[in-house]
Amino acid sequence: MSEQTVIINGQSVAFNEGDTILSAADRLGVRIPTLCHDPRLKPAGACRTCLVEIKNRPKLAPACATALLPGMEIVTESDRVNRHIQTLLALYLTDHETNGSSAEFGKDGNELLQMAREYEAPLDWPSMENIRQGRPADVNPYVAFQPEKCISCARCTRYCEEVESVSAITMAERGSRTTVFTADGRSLMDTTCELCGGCMDTC
Structure with missing residues (x-):
């Protein structure tokens, strides 16, 4: 069977079944920005910072969650991206x-x-009130959640579920209120949390 290849930024790269645009780009030394990706976790495509152009496709595609197909031509840097x-x-x-x-x-x-x-993102856009709910009553002395810095990428909750199989924390609420929460808002000390530190490590 002939080798399967794709083109990324003009460079040909071989790939295996199941490889993503992000993994192939990484092998080429092509950096694609990500905020929700962690190689220990299943691709989520949540943050949308890794969107790239694929020839003959009208929409940008998430590099972390898009499986490669033979003959794909991908552009990771352009005015549009x-x-x-x-x-x-x-x-x-x-x-x-x-x-x-x-x-x-x-x-x-x-x-x-x-x-x-x-990426020289504009800093002068009007600020919005951060309304993500924290856990002010959490008395555990080890892990402090700062909702004003959270972007709801879910790396922490996915790590807790996929790697530790504990699911002590989860994503709650919707829209701009989406936040990392525990069942009934209880302290981590009163959940299945094992205080492994994985949520902080991946954050």
């Missing part, structure tokens, strides 16, 4: 603390802020 990333990041920033446009912006280890700095 960059405009999408800048717009998306600007929307994320509207309900996150950015500390303005200071020289220190994006240097605190926050992936969202670092990506916004890299």
Whole structure:
């Protein structure tokens, strides 16, 4: 059987069945930005920062969740893709603390802020009130949830379910109120949480 290949940014790359655009791009050394991806987890395509162009397809596709097909021609960097990333990041920033446009912006280890700095996302869009609910009554001394910094990528809840098989935390509410929650809003100490730290590691 002949080798199956696709074209990414003009470069040919072989792939195996089940490979995604993101995994093939990684082998080529082509960086595609992601916020919800963790190689330990199943692809979710939730954050939409990894959207790319595929020839003869009208819509952008999530690189992390799109399986490769022979002959695909993929473009990861273009005016259209960059405009999408800048717009998306600007929307994320509207309900996150950015500390303005200071020289220190994006240097605190926050992936969202670092990506916004890299892609020169606009910082002057009107801010919205962050209405994600936290767990103020959680008395556990080990894990503190900061809802104002959450982008609802679900990496933490997916890790808890897929890797630890515990499901102590889950995504709750809808729309702008979507948040990481526990059953009945109880403390992590009163759930099946094993305090493994996986949710913090993947966040």
